[in-house]
Amino acid sequence: MTRVRIRRLLLSALAVVIAALWAFPVYWMVSSSLIPTAVLNSFIPTFFPARPTGSNYAGALADGSFFRALGMSLAITLTVVVACLLFAFLAALAISRFRFRGRTSFVVAVLVVQMLPAEGLFIAQYKMVSSVGLLDSVIGPSVIYTAAVVPFTIWMLRGFVAGIPADLEEAAMVDGLSRFGAFMRITFPLLAPGLVASGVYAFLQAWNEFTVALVLLPSEANQTLPLWLRGFVQASATRETDWGQVMAASTLVAVPVIVFFLIVQGRLTSGLVAGAVKG
Amino acid sequence: MSSSVTLRRSRTPYLLLLPAVAILLLGMGYPLVWQIVTSLHEYGLAQQFGQPAPFVGLENFITLATDGALWVVVARSLAFCVITAAVTLVVGTLLALLMTAVTRTARLILQVALLLAWSMPVVAAMTVWIWLFDWRRGVINYVLDMIPGVELYRFQWLASPITFFLVASIIVVWMSVPFVSFSVYAGLTQVSEEVMEAAQLDGANGWQRFWSIILPLVRPVIAIVLLLQLIWDLRVFTQITMLQDAGSKASDYDLLGTYIYKLGTSAQDFGMASAVSILVLAITIALSWFYIRSLLKEDQQ
Numbered sequence: 001m002t003r004v005r006i007r008r009l010l011l012s013a014l015a016v017v018i019a020a021l022w023a024f025p026v027y028w029m030v031s032s033s034l035i036p037t038a039v040l041n042s043f044i045p046t047f048f049p050a051r052p053t054g055s056n057y058a059g060a061l062a063d064g065s066f067f068r069a070l071g072m073s074l075a076i077t078l079t080v081v082v083a084c085l086l087f088a089f090l091a092a093l094a095i096s097r098f099r100f101r102g103r104t105s106f107v108v109a110v111l112v113v114q115m116l117p118a119e120g121l122f123i124a125q126y127k128m129v130s131s132v133g134l135l136d137s138v139i140g141p142s143v144i145y146t147a148a149v150v151p152f153t154i155w156m157l158r159g160f161v162a163g164i165p166a167d168l169e170e171a172a173m174v175d176g177l178s179r180f181g182a183f184m185r186i187t188f189p190l191l192a193p194g195l196v197a198s199g200v201y202a203f204l205q206a207w208n209e210f211t212v213a214l215v216l217l218p219s220e221a222n223q224t225l226p227l228w229l230r231g232f233v234q235a236s237a238t239r240e241t242d243w244g245q246v247m248a249a250s251t252l253v254a255v256p257v258i259v260f261f262l263i264v265q266g267r268l269t270s271g272l273v274a275g276a277v278k279g
Numbered sequence: 280m281s282s283s284v285t286l287r288r289s290r291t292p293y294l295l296l297l298p299a300v301a302i303l304l305l306g307m308g309y310p311l312v313w314q315i316v317t318s319l320h321e322y323g324l325a326q327q328f329g330q331p332a333p334f335v336g337l338e339n340f341i342t343l344a345t346d347g348a349l350w351v352v353v354a355r356s357l358a359f360c361v362i363t364a365a366v367t368l369v370v371g372t373l374l375a376l377l378m379t380a381v382t383r384t385a386r387l388i389l390q391v392a393l394l395l396a397w398s399m400p401v402v403a404a405m406t407v408w409i410w411l412f413d414w415r416r417g418v419i420n421y422v423l424d425m426i427p428g429v430e431l432y433r434f435q436w437l438a439s440p441i442t443f444f445l446v447a448s449i450i451v452v453w454m455s456v457p458f459v460s461f462s463v464y465a466g467l468t469q470v471s472e473e474v475m476e477a478a479q480l481d482g483a484n485g486w487q488r489f490w491s492i493i494l495p496l497v498r499p500v501i502a503i504v505l506l507l508q509l510i511w512d513l514r515v516f517t518q519i520t521m522l523q524d525a526g527s528k529a530s531d532y533d534l535l536g537t538y539i540y541k542l543g544t545s546a547q548d549f550g551m552a553s554a555v556s557i558l559v560l561a562i563t564i565a566l567s568w569f570y571i572r573s574l575l576k577e578d579q580q
Contacts, residue, residue, distance in 0.1 A: 012385035015377050019385075019392035022453070026395045028418065029407045045418050087298040094295035104575075106296060111574055113307050115567040117514040119536040120559035123543040123552045124310035124317070147306020150299055155574070208400045210517040211536070215544075226402040226517075233406055234524055243410050250403040261398030 026254075033057070033251045037244040056248035060232070066252065068221065069228035072138070073207060076224060079142040080149060080206040081199050087146070088153035088198060089191075095154070096162040114151035118144075118211045126215040136222040141213055145206045153198040160194030161187070200264040207257060225253050311560075314553045322550035332550070339554040348530070349538075349555065355444075356513060356535040363448045363455075364508035370452060371459025372501065376489070378464050390461075397457035405521035408450045412436045437526025447522055451515060459504050466500035467493065499573075506570045510563055516540065535559055 032040060034052035060066065091110075095103055118125075129140040164187050172182035210226045217223055223231060232249045236242045318339055320332040343349050374393070378386050399407075411419050414435040423431045436442045470493060478488050494501075516536030523532055533541070535555065542552040 008380065008382060011377060012381040015381045015385040015389045018374065018377070019389040022389075022456075023392035023395050025404065025407045025411060025453070026399060028411065029403070032410070041416070043416060043421075045416070045421055083302070087302055090295040091299035094292040098292035098295075100292040103292070106300075107578055108571070108575065109303075111571040112564065112567075113303055115510060115563055115571070116307060116311075116560060117510070117563055119514040119516045119539065120556045120563065121307065121310050121314065123539065123549060123556060124314040125306075126543070127317075127549065128310050128313060143302065144306045147302050150302060154299060158578075208402070210402055210520075214520075215540075226400065229402050229406065230521065230524065233409075233521075237525070241410075241413075243413075243416070246406055246410070250406045254398075254400050254403040257400045257403075258395065258398040262394060 029247050029250050029254070032243060033248040035244060037242050040244050056244040057252070059242070059245045060249040060252065065220075065223075065228060066225075066249070069223045069225045072217075072222055073224045075138045076141050076145065077203055077206040079138060080145045081202045083142070083146045084149050084153050084202040085195055085199055088150050088157050089195070091150075091154045092157035092161045096158050097166060110151040110154055113147075114155070118148065118209075122212055122215050125212060129216050136217055136219050140216045141206075141209070141224070144212050144216070145209060148212075149202045149205045153202060156198045156201065157191075157194050160191050164190045197264045200260050203260060204257060204264075229253050314556055317549055318553035318557055320550055322553070323546075323548045326549070327547050335550075339550050343551065343554050343558070352530075352533055352535060352538045353558070355533075359444055359448065359515075359534060360509055360512040363451050363512045364505060366448070367452045367455045367459055367508050367512075368501065368505050371456045371504070372463050374456065374460040375463035375467055376493075378460070379467055393457035393460055396453060399454065401454070401517045402521065404450070404454055405518060408446070408453075409521065409525045412446055414438075437522060440531045443522065443526055443532055447515065447518055450518060451512060455508060455511065459508065462500055462504050463497060466497040470496050503570055503573065506566060510566050513559070513563065513566075 031047070031049050033056050034049035034054075035046050036053050036055055039046055094100075095107060125144050126135075129135055129144075134140040168186050169179075169182045172186050173179060177185060208226060209224075210230075213224045213227055217227060220231065229249055233241070233246050236246055317332070319334060319336060320326075321335045321338070322332045326332045374389070378389060381389070396404075411417050414420065414433050414437075419436075420431050420434055423429050436446050474492060474496075475488065478492050483491070514536060515534060519532070519534050519537050520540075523537065526532065530538075530541075535558075539552050539555050539559070542548050542555060546552075
């Protein structure tokens, strides 16, 4: 028994070392963002912010471009989340509550579209959006993101809707509720966790997206946060890169994402590989 | 599902699908069709300024097929994708196995660390890694230099293609391993304790247990995860673009994503860019077919 226990403890120590290595870049980002650039510029790295400073954050926020990008990101992301939830919910209802001609084709189409990479379509999407004069607008990326995210959200919500027995709704209808009323009182509350998970998924996708934003939002005044961060690094690199400020800017972009991500990660893993685990 | 709802023939399901179908046609369908049409036309700089685009049939594709530069990029992309996905899968599976073998506290610490890496926005992760690999003040050169016998003083990681893609690969592995670990770990926890104990009683050692019991049971999960990794590692545009910002934008450092981007923006050759894009889409769909089939099977159950 003791040999088994020693082995377990050694492996546990290994796991903690690996954990430290894996989390190091995230720690390094936050830690460096709190260290004055003068200290960071020495050739010996500083591994702990002994006297933390907010000066890097002040520097990163100084010209106000962060807040402009934040506004743009919020506008696009909220549009995508609302549109996605609404469209995906209606579609999920159709495919899990009805049998109709074309259902299978629709499901296949959704699954195929979900796999199409932006990297294979962005030239065409650029051309489409620019030909209707919507470059640098909120609506351009919103349409493309919604189309890109809606398939997976349909897929996620379909599972939730299918998990709620239709009998429950019918029982409520027998008890005198209308079809709509039965749905709103019975099904909708049971669906709330699925809507939250799908909403956060759509949020993360739209908030982090880089490729499509790069081609659809060419002017600096209309950048989203990922573009702003890249621009910030590039601007900084023309002088000598101010790593303290770059890390502060990165932390500002990353923190809301990390928080939201932690809320839904379990749901995301099981959604993506559900088919495989069930066999 | 009860029959009165499901058998009802009505327009309701079609109306419910309408908004989703409309947005998909607008955001994906139209660009896809435009791309296929454009790939069959000459659409270069002159057409950008309003000249009609002549129909050239498969000429763009023939030009591509005979263009050595494209095949170099395709081969490089595929090599990068296969190697990175394979390393990700092996490391991710090992960490998942490790999670099953350690104390609860150690497992929690490891899972939190992986979650942090997983949740980092790609652009933010890239800035941190570029700094870690910075040739003058980067921590990685500093730490490697402390190893006796290693002389890496001010080594420029991004200045030659081999180390450039090594760095890219390390970063992509770092950000992709968490998904693999969590998925495989979820699969492993479904392997029943009794099966494992029975194998142990029969005298199977750790390695035998892994090969003949655990692996076959989690093989479906591993297959799906590998497939998704291959697809995702083919589309590493953000990572390569950011590394090129820090290093060199020369064509030796291109993968398919950046190659298409440059064809479309610097060369303004939409016909050729569309043709290469179609190649990317074709590879993706071929790879994802197995995944789509397994999801469909789930839907039919």
